[in-house]
Structures are given as C-alpha cells and as structure tokens.
Amino acid sequence: MEGYSLNQWLLFFFIYCFIGWIWESCYVSVENKKWVNRGFLRGPMLPIYGFGAIIILVATxxxxxxxxxxxxxxxxxxxILEYFTGVIMEKIFHVRYWDYSDEAFNFQGHxxxxxxxxxxxxxILMIKVIxxxxxxxxxxxxxxxxxxxxxxxxxxxxxxTVQSVNDAMDLKDTLARLTEGNETxxxxKKRLEVMAAFINEDVKEIEEKFMDKISVNQGKNEIRKLSRKQIFERNLERSNKRKTEILEFMSENINKYMGKLENVADKPTQQYEKFKAELLDCLAKIKKQEKHVSKMESKAYIHSINILRRNPGAKAKKYExxxxxxxxLEKRPDI
Structure with a gap:
C-alpha cells in the first residue's frame, strides 16, 4: 500500500466510489421497491465510499x-469521516442527505x-478480500x-461534482424560498384574522379559503397515462395556481378591510393608524411573494427533485x- 502512485490512489478512489454506488443503489432500491440511482452525484459514484476506502487503507x-x-x-x-462529511454538507446545503436519528446509539443523526x-x-472485508x-x-x-x-x-x-453541487444549491434555495413564502x-393570514375581528368581520371565510383545495378536472385513467414529467408539470402548475389564488384572496380582503376600517366608529387614532400600517405592510409582502411565485423556475424544481430522488431519505429539519x-410535486394525485 505504501508504494502507490498518485494516479493509482485516484483509481482506487474511483473504483470504491463505484462499488459503493452499486451497494447503496441496490440496497435502497430493494428498500423502496423501485430503482434508485443512489448518491449525491448524478453519475454512478458515491464519494463517501471512495473517501472511506482510502482513509481505511491509510489508517490500517x-x-x-x-x-x-x-x-x-x-x-x-x-x-470520523462520515460524521464530519455529514456535518459539513448539512451546514452548506441545509439538507441532511443521510440521517440515523431513528437508529439506536446515534450521535446527532450523522x-x-x-x-x-x-x-x-x-x-476487514476490504483489506483481506476486496x-x-x-x-x-x-x-x-x-x-x-x-x-x-x-x-x-x-x-x-x-x-x-460541479453539476451536483448546483443541484444541491438549487434545492437549498428552493426550500428557503418556499419556507419564506409559507411563513409569509x-x-x-393571522393578521387578517385580527383585522377581521376588529371590524366585526366573519373570519371563517378566510380559514375556508386558505384550506380549500383546487379541484381536479382529470379522471383516474387520464392521470395514470401521464408521464413522470407531465405529473411534475401538472402538480407545479396546480401548486403555483393555488398560491396565486391565496395571495389574490388576501389582497382583496386587505383592500376591503382598508375601506371598512375607515367606517369604524369611535376608533382610537393610534390603533387605527397601527392597523392601517399593518394592512399596507401585508399588501407589500403579498406583492413581493407574488413575484417570488412567478420567478420560481421549473428548472430549479427539477434539479431539486432529481437530487431528492437519489437521496429519498434526505431530511431538512429547518425546511420540513x-x-x-x-x-x-412528482406524486400522482389521489382522485
């Protein structure tokens, strides 16, 4: 082992990356009952196994x-390698690509x-057999x-590696944008409920509209014929349409409340100004969120889905x- 050249070390690294990919892909595919091209990279390599093999060779x-x-x-x-790799990757991408939190005697899930x-x-198997x-x-x-x-x-x-890192960054940005939008x-919604109560408006309409689902116009047979790409495009269109509907409904209610607020009798000036400022702030946030929805490119979603396909067990506590x-987005909708 001591006499390996740099190129030989590189070749060993790639060989074990490939062996690790075969093992992980077969194991995860059996577990998920469908073929999974396992790993962070797009190609048939799992670097954690390559680095693991090299560090084992050196250490032993x-x-x-x-x-x-x-x-x-x-x-x-x-x-040690697995722990620091997991910590660093989660720090950079805000996603945990493997998680042992449910396993006994785990440390931080890494x-x-x-x-x-x-x-x-x-x-032992590697040193003596492989x-x-x-x-x-x-x-x-x-x-x-x-x-x-x-x-x-x-x-x-x-x-x-460069392409896969870009995929991971797209996933990170997509999760961050979606989370920001959902929180907004x-x-x-909470502020609107407060405003509605202040002007004696029924808040049930807001709740019902917020929780309402978009109706599905396609039948079961037609949906079954859709390809994976068509399912994704359809779900993305429905998701964006739903978000736009919610934002438009909120905007309409804010404008309606602004008018009704003017007619509230005996309202304290300070409280009135506070509510008015909050409504205007909500309108500004809605306009900003509408721009986010329109700017979210399907390419970023595709990259995000592709890397999640390769890592079906990936988790993001911050962006759950x-x-x-x-x-x-790639699930076939229930009818």
Whole structure:
C-alpha cells in the first residue's frame, strides 16, 4: 500500500466510489421497491465510499496483519469521516442527505453504532478480500494507461461534482424560498384574522379559503397515462395556481378591510393608524411573494427533485414543510 502512485490512489478512489454506488443503489432500491440511482452525484459514484476506502487503507497500513486492529482503526477512521462529511454538507446545503436519528446509539443523526460496526466489518472485508485482487489488477496496468484513465475519470468526476453541487444549491434555495413564502402567508393570514375581528368581520371565510383545495378536472385513467414529467408539470402548475389564488384572496380582503376600517366608529387614532400600517405592510409582502411565485423556475424544481430522488431519505429539519412540498410535486394525485 505504501508504494502507490498518485494516479493509482485516484483509481482506487474511483473504483470504491463505484462499488459503493452499486451497494447503496441496490440496497435502497430493494428498500423502496423501485430503482434508485443512489448518491449525491448524478453519475454512478458515491464519494463517501471512495473517501472511506482510502482513509481505511491509510489508517490500517501499520496494522494490516492484525484483524482486530484493522476493524478498530478502520471503524474509527471511517466514522470520523462520515460524521464530519455529514456535518459539513448539512451546514452548506441545509439538507441532511443521510440521517440515523431513528437508529439506536446515534450521535446527532450523522453517525450511529450499527453503521460504525459496519464500517469496521467493511474494513476487514476490504483489506483481506476486496482490495488484494483490485490492487493486483491495477498493478498489472501500465503506468501510462493508469494516468490516462485517472485523468479521464477525474474530469468526468469533477464535471459531475460541479453539476451536483448546483443541484444541491438549487434545492437549498428552493426550500428557503418556499419556507419564506409559507411563513409569509401564515403571518398575513393571522393578521387578517385580527383585522377581521376588529371590524366585526366573519373570519371563517378566510380559514375556508386558505384550506380549500383546487379541484381536479382529470379522471383516474387520464392521470395514470401521464408521464413522470407531465405529473411534475401538472402538480407545479396546480401548486403555483393555488398560491396565486391565496395571495389574490388576501389582497382583496386587505383592500376591503382598508375601506371598512375607515367606517369604524369611535376608533382610537393610534390603533387605527397601527392597523392601517399593518394592512399596507401585508399588501407589500403579498406583492413581493407574488413575484417570488412567478420567478420560481421549473428548472430549479427539477434539479431539486432529481437530487431528492437519489437521496429519498434526505431530511431538512429547518425546511420540513417545504421539503414535503417539493417531494409531492412528482406524486400522482389521489382522485
């Protein structure tokens, strides 16, 4: 192991990225009962396994003849890698791409005892079974071929990483915008209820309109024939239409309340001015939110959905409601 060249290390990294992708994709596909192209990247590679394999190789070099120490060193090294990778990714993208919160003896949901033990078992399996034949094959390949292969795969890997990071940033921005919009609507709804009570207006209309669902005009058979892309486009159109309806309804009520506020008898000037300022502020927020709805590009939603398909267990505690909204965009609606 000590005598590997940089290109050989790169090739080992890519090989284990691919092996990890095969394992994770098969495991998650069986669990979800449908094929899942698992991982952060678009292509057939899972970097956490590549880095995990490399760090295990490095960590176990001094103790490779002692299986117990290989287990312990490999487990500790890979667990530390998994923990800091999870923390950093969540910090950057505000999404947890794997979560062990439901597992026993987990730490902050990023690592857990069972997975750490699995890393230890994988360390022994890799050092004693998997790596020797891979090492033999790589040593058989001429250095010039190794260099070309490593460079070629590195270019593809870099392109994929850049594209996937853009997908993750689109998901982050989409979740942030949706959350901001949802919170704005909820805030305005509460203020409208206060205003309605102040001018003796029935607040039930606001609640009913806010909770109302858009009617579905297509039948079951027609929906079943829709492709995944058509389902997404249809759901996105319905979602945006619904948000626009809510905002328009709120705007209408604010304008109506502004007029009725003028006719409230014996109103304290200070309270009147306060309510009027709040109504005008609500109108400004509605206009801003309407612009957000119109500017939300389907491309950002598509990128968001694609990376969530590859990571069906992804969670975003800060954006839980928005995450569900994005995932629901490709669900076939119930009739």
């Amino acid at each position: 070099i001094p103790v490779k003849e002692n299986l117990i120490l290989v287990f312990i060193f490999g487990m500790i090294a890979a667990t 690592i857990c005892l069972l997975c750490s033990l699995a890393w230890g078992a994988f360390s 790596h020797p034949p891979i090492e033999y094959i790589v040593f058989m390949v001429p250095d010039i071929i190794i260099e070309i292969m490593a460079l070629f795969i590195l270019v593809l890997f870099t392109i994929d 609507v909820k805030h305005i 409601e928005a995450m569900k909204e994005v995932k629901d």
